[in-house]
Amino acid sequence: MNRMGRTGLAGAGVLAVAALVALVAPLLIDADSLDVTRVTAQAWQPPGAGHWLGTDHTGRSVALLMAQGTGTSLFVGLTAAVLSVGIGTLVGIVSGHFGGLLAGTLLRVTDFFLVLPALVLAIALSTVLPRGLGTIVLAIGLTSWPSTARMVRAQTLTIEARPFVERARALGGGHGHVIARHVVPSVVPLVLVNATLAVASAIVAESTLAFLGLGDPTRISWGAMLHQAQLHGAVPQQAWWYLLPPGLAIVVVVLAFTLVGRALEAVVTPKR
């Protein structure tokens, strides 16, 4: 197996572990140990016996917070990516398949959102909408679809120029037939690659929004932990055990998604 395949496999392994933690953590962790009003341990404890990753500013175990936050980060990353790639695929196929005013308008809108800084729009959206997990997913999903749309549109145009599509049309195949039988199967691999990479950027985007205080206040996520760490002065207190784990977890998971995405990309678009 080549290098790309090996790193992709390693990435997939990391993701399997993260998914396992996300599924098991809520079942094993006692809700009381994450309740600020009920914790008994001292605040700002460095790693040691009992708390092998130390405690945060309220005395909660950083290790437990990390495990509990895995689910939120993965959930937001996955759902936002599905939303973003879903919109992108729909817009891409429609603007590639149908010509005329509709395609022109869609293309114009796509290009417009493509150049705008997605984070700025996501910040604006999550400020005006009520705080919550759904808002973050919407804010990320609604602002990150244009690159997928461009790619899917290009692929749609390429495939529709091929003789077998012309043949299908000549035999009386309508829009629905051409899209369902020829366009969709040809864009699926591309869309899968895009979705994997989209999860990576969605997780970073979630952590950034949470860090800016726009996250769901009732949920623990890695970004929200870093928000709290910044707010309560983990940096001046040199509380590395509070600062390192959430950031490292984000980097590792995002890198894993990126590596899997690149490995898939290498499979889908073979080198000439």
Add this chain to the structure above:
Amino acid sequence: MRLAGRFGGAALSLLMVAVLGFFLFRVVPGDPVVSMTRGRPSTAAMQAELRAQFGLDRPLHEQFWSYFTSLLQGDLGTSFTFRRPVSDVILERLGPTLLLVGTATLIAVLLGLWLGVRAAWRRDSVFDKVTTGVSLTLWAVPTFWLGMLLMMVTGDLFPSRGMRDTDTAPDFVSQALDVGHHLVLPSVTLVAVVCAEYALVMRSSLLEEMHAPYLTTARAKGLRDDLVRRRHAVPNAVLPAITLVFLRFGLVVAGAITTETVFSWPGLGLLFYDALTGPDYFLLQGLLVVTAGAVVVMNLLADLLHGVLDPRVKVV
């Protein structure tokens, strides 16, 4: 004709920015006054007065028209938290951001392009593997976290808050040195994140040129490897990379918001943070319109620049 098209497209985009700014903040959130007074005691009469003050009691099309005509005159409304015109507040914060973003972009472009060229020219060498690996990792690193880490690791070596100390001597040299000292950590943070992207872009751009026939010709003429790279490959490969640098200006904007928040750098990014914690809708709307407008203009510049630099692209 194409040139007119480009300008027309940019003008249309700017119009869409204005429309987006209006609808995002006036239609989506329901009643801005309710959010403005959230957490503060307010009577129905006070809310009605606020509504009248901001013109929110008028029909939507009238609101849009007055918003749009004021926008054309550079009037972005009044900030709720600063109690001053939004345009004044934004202008005041522009300088520090330009300094930070300018410094970081310049270093990131030079460093990123150099790394990309080196990596692509010796593909699969140790240098290439390290550069690509580090770039991919940095791409996965949240900007704000990198800033916090740098701050913790360097300890008291560099100031970590603001742009200048209050007790610095007022003469130009000591002021400049002080600002430079404060600039180190924020710009290193911003460079690290942005530079990774540029290196990857430059690398793939040069890799596309690697098997071009003109390079074989250059080598057949007996040119040294070094000259083939500098005189033939890089000038061709750098064009799309430079355009992409301009196109990804949005990336720098996003990086500036989190970097300035972490380091309390008194620029537009920190203003963004202040506006969203308020929340100060008019300030946020003004910032959205200004940054999005700046990105649109940068894109137009990229288009025009590409046409000037690369005669193969016909813009005019």
